[in-house]
Amino acid sequence: MHRGLWRETHPWKENYPGTPEGLSQALADLNEFVLTGNTLSGEHVEPGSDRYSIDYRDVTLNLCDFQGQRTLVVRFPTYPEPGVNGSIQTDFYWTNCPECVKRTWVEEVRNPPVEGKERWFCIEFDLSPLFEENVSFAVDIVKPKENRLYIFGKEIIYLPVTTIIGGVDVEVRVNKALGDVTKAEFYVDNKLKFVDEEEPYSWMWDETVFGRHALKVAAYDETKKVGEDEKKIIIFNIG
Incomplete structure (x- = not known):
């Protein structure tokens, strides 16, 4: 892996009492x-x-260091503490670009260098959509993004369908x-709503509107x- 490609800033743990109430809160x-x-x-x-x-x-x-690499597998070591139920669920949540996560799994090491069973939680990413040379379109609506929730113009979370609450700036990228x-x-x-004749091309979509609609942008010479x-x-x- 290239220098500077991966950086873990601060792993941490939140604890909860080993009671039904503690489990519910966790x-x-x-x-x-x-x-x-x-x-x-968590709680003390x-x-x-x-x-x-x-x-x-x-x-x-750091995507600048990827060069030709398009698939990334990240492995997190997990070391069970003495007397702890070390079961691991392969659920995940990735706050940025969750559509790039292809799969998750757990690998086990039979003879680890530490006491107990060593397990690695693994995530495989397909980073191809993040690189410009893979963009096949000439005109791209870059905001709102696919499968995101926007509230008053601010991107919030990933959703199965693009959802907007309030107005939003529609931003467009045009291939040179x-x-x-x-x-x-x-x-x-x-229905034509707005014409922008200067880059960067954008439109503040802020009208009374509800439900499912088709948003389209067309570029002209x-x-x-x-x-x-x-x-x-x-x-x-x-x-």
Whole structure:
């Protein structure tokens, strides 16, 4: 792996009492993390007392050092503490680019250098969508992103379908290979809403609108349309 490719900033643990109430709170806090990416503080547990724990890891990937690499497998070592039920669930939540996660699994080492069974929690990433040379379109709606929730223009979490609450800035990237693009037209359900004649091309979508709609952007040079992009959107906005 290239120098600077991977950096783990600060792994940490949140503890909860080893009681039914402690388990319920731990599961609720874990669900909050899955939904929002927010980590909540656990509770004080006396040393030697039974407990439930959630282990968090905060990491950074430097895409500038990937060069030709497009698949990345990250392995986290997990060392069971004495007397701890060391069962590992292969659930995951990745707050950035979750669509890049292909699979997760657990590897076991039979003769680890530490006491007990050594296990590695593994995540495989397909990073191809993050690199410019893989973009096949000439016009790209870069905001709103696919499969994200936006609230008043702010990207919140990953969702199965792009969802917008409130207004949002629609931002567009145009491939320079198209030549001299002179304008970008913004459509909702094939109805022209706005024309921008200066880069960077954008439009503040802030009108009374509800439900599922088609958001489309078309780019033009002096004589013809040179490319377009379209996304299906669910939006709720009172304008």
